Amino acid sequence: MLKFEKRENIPLHLRILIPLISILLGVLIGGIAVMFSQVNPLTVYKAIFIGAFGSTYVFSETIVVAIPLLLISVGLILVFKMNYWNIGAYGQYIMGAIFCTYFALNSAETMSRPILLMMMCIAGMVGGALWALIPAALKAYWKVNEVITTLLLNYIALYILKFLMYGPWRNPRSFGFPLTKIFDLNAQLPKLISHTRIHLGLIFGIIAAIIIWIIIKKTKFGYEIRVIGENEIAARYAGINIAKNIILAMIISGGLAGLAGMAQISGIIHMLQIEINPDYGYTAIIVAWLSGLNALTAMIVSFFLGGLFAGASQIQITMKVPIGIVGLIESSILFFLLGGAILTNYKLYYKGRKII
Amino acid sequence: MRPDAYAITIILLAATVESGTILLFPIIGEIFTERSGILNLGIEGMMIIGALVGFATAFMTGQIYWAFFMGMLAGGLASLIHAFISITLRGNQVVSGLALSIFGLGVTNFYGQEFVNLQLAHTIPQVIIPGLSQIPFFGPILFKQDYMVYLSYILVIITWFILFKTKAGIQLRAVGQNAQAADAMGVNVYKVRYFWTFFGGLMAGAGGAYLTLNCAPFWLDGITAGRGWVAIALVIFARWNPPYALIGAYLFGAINALQFQLQSMGTTIPSALLSMQPYFLTFILIIVATLLVKAKHIGVPKELGIPYAREEK
Numbered sequence: 001m002l003k004f005e006k007r008e009n010i011p012l013h014l015r016i017l018i019p020l021i022s023i024l025l026g027v028l029i030g031g032i033a034v035m036f037s038q039v040n041p042l043t044v045y046k047a048i049f050i051g052a053f054g055s056t057y058v059f060s061e062t063i064v065v066a067i068p069l070l071l072i073s074v075g076l077i078l079v080f081k082m083n084y085w086n087i088g089a090y091g092q093y094i095m096g097a098i099f100c101t102y103f104a105l106n107s108a109e110t111m112s113r114p115i116l117l118m119m120m121c122i123a124g125m126v127g128g129a130l131w132a133l134i135p136a137a138l139k140a141y142w143k144v145n146e147v148i149t150t151l152l153l154n155y156i157a158l159y160i161l162k163f164l165m166y167g168p169w170r171n172p173r174s175f176g177f178p179l180t181k182i183f184d185l186n187a188q189l190p191k192l193i194s195h196t197r198i199h200l201g202l203i204f205g206i207i208a209a210i211i212i213w214i215i216i217k218k219t220k221f222g223y224e225i226r227v228i229g230e231n232e233i234a235a236r237y238a239g240i241n242i243a244k245n246i247i248l249a250m251i252i253s254g255g256l257a258g259l260a261g262m263a264q265i266s267g268i269i270h271m272l273q274i275e276i277n278p279d280y281g282y283t284a285i286i287v288a289w290l291s292g293l294n295a296l297t298a299m300i301v302s303f304f305l306g307g308l309f310a311g312a313s314q315i316q317i318t319m320k321v322p323i324g325i326v327g328l329i330e331s332s333i334l335f336f337l338l339g340g341a342i343l344t345n346y347k348l349y350y351k352g353r354k355i356i
Numbered sequence: 357m358r359p360d361a362y363a364i365t366i367i368l369l370a371a372t373v374e375s376g377t378i379l380l381f382p383i384i385g386e387i388f389t390e391r392s393g394i395l396n397l398g399i400e401g402m403m404i405i406g407a408l409v410g411f412a413t414a415f416m417t418g419q420i421y422w423a424f425f426m427g428m429l430a431g432g433l434a435s436l437i438h439a440f441i442s443i444t445l446r447g448n449q450v451v452s453g454l455a456l457s458i459f460g461l462g463v464t465n466f467y468g469q470e471f472v473n474l475q476l477a478h479t480i481p482q483v484i485i486p487g488l489s490q491i492p493f494f495g496p497i498l499f500k501q502d503y504m505v506y507l508s509y510i511l512v513i514i515t516w517f518i519l520f521k522t523k524a525g526i527q528l529r530a531v532g533q534n535a536q537a538a539d540a541m542g543v544n545v546y547k548v549r550y551f552w553t554f555f556g557g558l559m560a561g562a563g564g565a566y567l568t569l570n571c572a573p574f575w576l577d578g579i580t581a582g583r584g585w586v587a588i589a590l591v592i593f594a595r596w597n598p599p600y601a602l603i604g605a606y607l608f609g610a611i612n613a614l615q616f617q618l619q620s621m622g623t624t625i626p627s628a629l630l631s632m633q634p635y636f637l638t639f640i641l642i643i644v645a646t647l648l649v650k651a652k653h654i655g656v657p658k659e660l661g662i663p664y665a666r667e668e669k
Binding site: 037327 | 592
């Protein structure tokens, strides 16, 4: 019979192999799903690959998607490390976009470009952080389940955005469409590379990943977070202020999600509208988990999932393959990764013989 | 009360019951899943799978009750993914549940494409109960509904009975409170958890199917619109007790029916703010419920979210 025995140390080869095998199996499941709709999965995957990495331009589009994924996921890593949950990046992202739009619409003429962009970044972070502070405080002081509150706040944020776009912020010259006016050049994040849409947000993302990595590995705050994540009761006995850490981690996480929202509308969309891709907030959860809660690994994973998304967006147009394929593949990868964790946590014996 | 105001109240409350029934099924299901110690955040995913399978079956066969059953079954099958990962493989239940929701939304977007904007010719037929429907005020609200609504009434009573008055209920609660002790008593922890997780999936599928077979008889991407998350919040509001689930579900149903009514009457309140209300109400409810649960020491199932590993005794 199968028997499990707890592992003390996780061997490095398993730590690398399991995510890789999970990705392969997830892609396989996606392929089977595609077969059911009478499309050749090899054709689809080839098209996704070419659509993600096949030319300089699509390659740059992959990076464009990776930017918000990276910014959001490294913030989530901080919260997840603590074994707390922020499922509200979707709403925090929207709030960041809304807050920074206020400055883009009202201060574009009075501020110079660097000052305005700085104000927009700060506003974006404040918007996201405030939206994360609500569930964080509710969790820290009243123990209200943060999974549910962050999720519900996503819907509330979405309707606030809709209210603004169908009401006070709708551009009177947009022929009734729920759009603001196009941002002045002053309010647009500068491009990093010409002839692409890659913007300054990429630098924000890389800096954020490095800072989060340093916070977790090298600071007292990071140490406390890891202790809470491993054993909350022990952390409490050790005198660690759990409420303070929850709030701080959530504010940072929300702030980064808000910054991602700001970067997306200031760097890519150049106006506020209803469709501003807040779903990145959910995909970033997968990035965080797939990277093993390591902020530096999140850079690679963001790029990979960015490619999947960019490639799938292409085939949605060219081959009429619905975009849901992305969620299908992503969730399948997650299932295998979660299931595979048993092999990293346990040694497996079959009839007394060690298999793995 | 003017007669037309009376009539509108009746219509509103009847709509409340209908809209609440969508949630009542999944709330009851999740109560049992959580009571067994398994947290399944995949309700949104299982509901939308049930919604699409129910809709597609009804669209292709015209058999509305068969469609309801198929939607329910699809939700149950989807829950087995979560059961396998969290019970057998002891994986992280929070992430697995979220993955199940992402899976449901993705898979229904993928396979639902050909049904977008199609409508059902017939919804679940109204079945007026003779006698009971004649009761003034309550009759037309509660007993001019359909079989699924009546099923939900019965379900509340039966599940309450199972939970508190039967051996299965005792075993279920024991597993959720202290799996090791339950195991020592000879209860098969894994079997109990598999069974009630599957039941939770069936109920989520039923809720989803009821949505597309009755309340919104068409197919749109993401049609469940967060009701699965609301259901999870209302489980806490219900304090893991089926009769209270009724209150939570109908409160949500009421505010949903009211905002619809206001929108169709052409109110000046912006529609985005009206549509927000059900989520806002749930947000307030979860805070209040948490404080109440804490004050009265009615705890969550103690082993909620903790995997059980038998050989580590």
